[in-house]
Amino acid sequence: MPQRDYAARSNKKKGINKSLILGIIIFLLLAGGIGLWVLKENAPAPAIPTVQQNQVTPPQGPALPSRPEEVYSYIRDLETREVLTDNSQKSQEKLAQLSAEQKQQLEAKLKQEEAARLAAEKAQTETTTAETQTDATVPAEQQPAVVALTPEELAAKKAAEQKAAKLAEEKRKQAELKKQQELAKQNQVPVETAKPVETAASAEQQAKLAAEKAKKAEQAKIVASAAKPSDKPAAQAGRFGLQCGAFKNKAQAENMQARLAMAGFNARISSSADWNRVFVGPVGDRAAASNAQSNARSVAECVIISM
Structure with a gap:
């Protein structure tokens, strides 16, 4: 059986340099802070949005008057007035009482009236005395002298x-x-x-x-000369006259007839249907009618017609 050479393992772990790690962390923090500061300084200022406020203009109109700075006496009296609700004699006496200022005003008014009355009486007495003095001082020359006369x-x-x-x-x-x-x-x-x-x-x-x-x-004479018939026979010469108007109103026709008659023309009215026509003539041939037309032009504008 082979023998193995087993190395003995040590229970001691490798030690980590804690101070180095701490230094690295501090360095990173400092670097990050400096970088943030630099970025903040170089960054543009942020645009602050301005909110436009709608200015509400007060309505133009009769504004209420300002409160009076001076407090009038009647306002003060009204504010401090005591309102009495009963009808007792004491209440009536209180109502009849006047304030000090009202009493002064009443006294001043009475004094003015008295002074005016006295002045009027004084002026009247002065005028009466002056009249009596003038009557008393009439010169003796103006007064008739009374002389005793005898019967003779x-x-x-x-x-x-x-x-x-x-x-x-x-x-x-x-x-x-x-x-x-x-x-x-x-x-x-x-x-x-x-x-x-x-x-x-x-x-x-x-x-x-x-x-x-x-x-x-x-x-x-002019009309007669214009109205003279020619020496030619009437059949050859013809008969011509004048028409000086046609009116629906008979009064206007009569007025025209009167004006022509005053001018020396023999005018007449011929009524037919609703029209009243004013004719002059016949005056003779066409030459005589033309002459009469020129003479009547001062009165009316007439036209030559055959009759």
Whole structure:
């Protein structure tokens, strides 16, 4: 049986250098920290997202007034007012009591009214005294002097007064007579002057009428000359006239007829159906009708027609 050489195994394990491992760990930690610091310094600053806040604009409108800085007395009185709910006599007395400020205001108002009343009375008394003084200080020259007269002087004075009254009455009567005579003359003068005025007016009217008659006579001559028949026979010359309008309203036709008649034309109205036609003539041949048309152009636009 072969013998084996077995090496004896030692129970002692190889020792691990703990200090080396600890140093490596510390080095790794330091290196990692330094690397993180360097990265942080070189890294760009992160963009912080800004949240846009919607600015709510207050509605424009009548804003409430600010609270008054000064506290008024009536507000203070209202805040400290005691409200009484019963109807006892004590409560009524408390209600009737006024505050100190109200009492002062009432007293000041009463004093002002009293002062105004006294001033008015004083002014009235001054005016009355001034009037009495002026009446009392009337100069003696203005006052009639009372002189005792004898009976003879009184009789003579009465006779003189009666004589003066008679003279005044006579003068008054004479003045009235003169006035009456002057009034009568004034009434007669317009009557006398009115006659020549009336005669002058009548003369002017007569002259106007004569001028109008002469004008109408001239127009009649023109129309007559235009309306003269020619020497040729009527069968050869023909009959022509004028039509100066056709109206549905008869009043308008009559108005046109009157205007033509005033111009010296022999106008007439012919009514047929709903139309009222205004004719002039017949005036003769076509030349006479053309002449009459030119003369009537100042009144109306007429057309030549055969009749």
